[in-house]
Amino acid sequence: MAQSKGRVKSQGIPVGVINRLPHYYRYLSSLMARDVERISSRELASKLGVTASQIRQDLSYFGCFGQPGYGYRVQELQAEIGKILGVNENMHMVLVGAGNLGMALMKYPNFRRRGFYIRAIFDSDINKIGQEVEGIEIKPVSELEKYLSRFNVDIGIIATPAGAAPEIASIFMNGGVKGIWNFAPVSLNPEEGVVIENVHISESLMTLSYKVKEKDK
Amino acid sequence: MAQSKGRVKSQGIPVGVINRLPHYYRYLSSLMARDVERISSRELASKLGVTASQIRQDLSYFGCFGQPGYGYRVQELQAEIGKILGVNENMHMVLVGAGNLGMALMKYPNFRRRGFYIRAIFDSDINKIGQEVEGIEIKPVSELEKYLSRFNVDIGIIATPAGAAPEIASIFMNGGVKGIWNFAPVSLNPEEGVVIENVHISESLMTLSYKVKEKDK
DNA sequence: TAGATTGTTAATCGATTAACAATC
DNA sequence: TAGATTGTTAATCGATTAACAATC
Known part of the structure; x- marks a missing residue:
């Protein structure tokens, strides 16, 4: 937790991670359309057919977006992943x-x-x-x-x-x-x-x- | 060499291998169009941006398609990979x-x-x-x-x-x-x-x- | 024959999963 | 508070690469 300094390894992010982010992004968008507010890595994983561990691991390359004991706020996580991917940047x-x-x-x-x-x-x-x-x-x-x-x-x-x-x-x-x-x-x-x-x-x-x-x- | 019995593990072939085969197939087809007769795993690898080792390893899941000291006959290898993939099966x-x-x-x-x-x-x-x-x-x-x-x-x-x-x-x-x-x-x-x-x-x-x-x- | 290149086994590397202290 | 779930470290698993005997 508390990824203190913020990973600076802009390079070195496994290509698999980058390929999965758009997938997470799309599903989170569909949750937003259904007004779902929060989701845990476990729920998300079961919907996307991956492991909860993998989702948390993938996200940890970029920062801390969740709250222990609570999970992730859908809207926030979608926005963060969008930012990583360069969505809405004209x-x-x-x-x-x-x-x-x-x-x-x-x-x-x-x-x-x-x-x-x-x-x-x-x-x-x-x-x-x-x-x-x-x-x-x-x-x-x-x-x-x-x-x-x-x-x-x-x-x-x-x-x-x-x-x-x-x-x-x-x-x-x-x-x-x-x-x-x-x-x-x-x-x-x-x-x-x-x-x-x-x-x-x-x-x-x-x-x-x-x-x-x-x-x- | 001489993969005596022929691997029967129809399952258990890594998904990466299956994803690369069509790539090999396409490039071999283009070589055929240029009447290239033979190619070594090393040449093929350099054209496709993978390692020679990987190509030989990938092919070995399905059989022995090359000749030591010579390489692969383009036409034959293309046909074999096509057969694996189900090309020309209506x-x-x-x-x-x-x-x-x-x-x-x-x-x-x-x-x-x-x-x-x-x-x-x-x-x-x-x-x-x-x-x-x-x-x-x-x-x-x-x-x-x-x-x-x-x-x-x-x-x-x-x-x-x-x-x-x-x-x-x-x-x-x-x-x-x-x-x-x-x-x-x-x-x-x-x-x-x-x-x-x-x-x-x-x-x-x-x-x-x-x-x-x-x-x- | 000597040189080249295969198929395969072993070694390395990286990615996925499991586990758990931290904490909301 | 007790329960839940995160972020992260360590363990496992699998895939890629290296090496080499076999052989054309």
Whole structure:
């Protein structure tokens, strides 16, 4: 208790911890919607399918958010985890690829609600250019570089086919984008100082396929 | 070497291994496309950003696919991993939710190419019902149950808003679906004998957001 | 043959769980 | 106060890496 000095190890936080925080965050948000005020690590753990120990251990990397004998105040813990994750900090994002997946991302209301704003859309399809989506006009991808030089973009989203992805990634990296959220089924080699987060949908399907086969045995 | 009897431990394969196999599979496929014939665990590792040891260890759970002194034949290894994962086994899938994300999944050509077929689409939007996508007519979600009782569905895909997801999941589970591929931002409690694979897109964004913030420090 | 690289066992490392003093 | 639950330290467990005999 009383993590006196406050851990300063900004690095060295296990990646598993970081992957679980958004999960905690989402469930706490749903508790807030149901006006639940307090929750213990034990309850939370049973709902999320992890151990209470793990939740307390995970949180302890960042501070002390609970009260012994009481548990955690839902609203407070949600806010603290949100702060750790960078929710509600007005992230400037741009989207390349105005296909179905890109449109799905544009229309997902939770991003905006949580401070993640897609402020520009680029596509190479001449028929799409000039169209408006959620109040944002689709620009030709040739203008991406200029846009990046003019604005301070936090996150670049790649929702293009695999072939186009490496070039877009390199434009993003040269343009000073801090993070790349990649939905194309390729591995992009991460340049110094840029974070790449992949969402490999087909790999996830293959993992599921394996597990389904296993169950059959 | 010479894993004489062939490991029978169908269970007990670490989840990390299963998550890496699709990654190996994809890269090997791309090597095949470039007519590369052989590769060593060391080369493969350096391309994929893992250790050679890990690749050999991972593969050893399933058999002996390489030749000492030579390495792996790309085509053979790709085929073996594909077999492990259940690629090209004619998986029967159904999609619930014909929004942008659902359409993106419908139009992704690699699924079909690898034996994953979406054979029916359901939606609750009266305006979408009857429309055809990739040769498949969108049915009302009220007919899902009947469909499941008639066909042997391997994988049910949930591409609906969060609110609808739990009910769809329960219809899937009662209908004998073996695996659920869930894109809705909710946790579904997995029933006995059904595998659930979540693709939590917004959690992935928050993870990226955290890492971007970290880099700034 | 000599060189290269596998499959596998053993050693290391890190992450998860258990336990408990502190305390609300 | 007594009961509950935290934050943290120590113990356990599992996954990754290193090393090497076998062998192509």
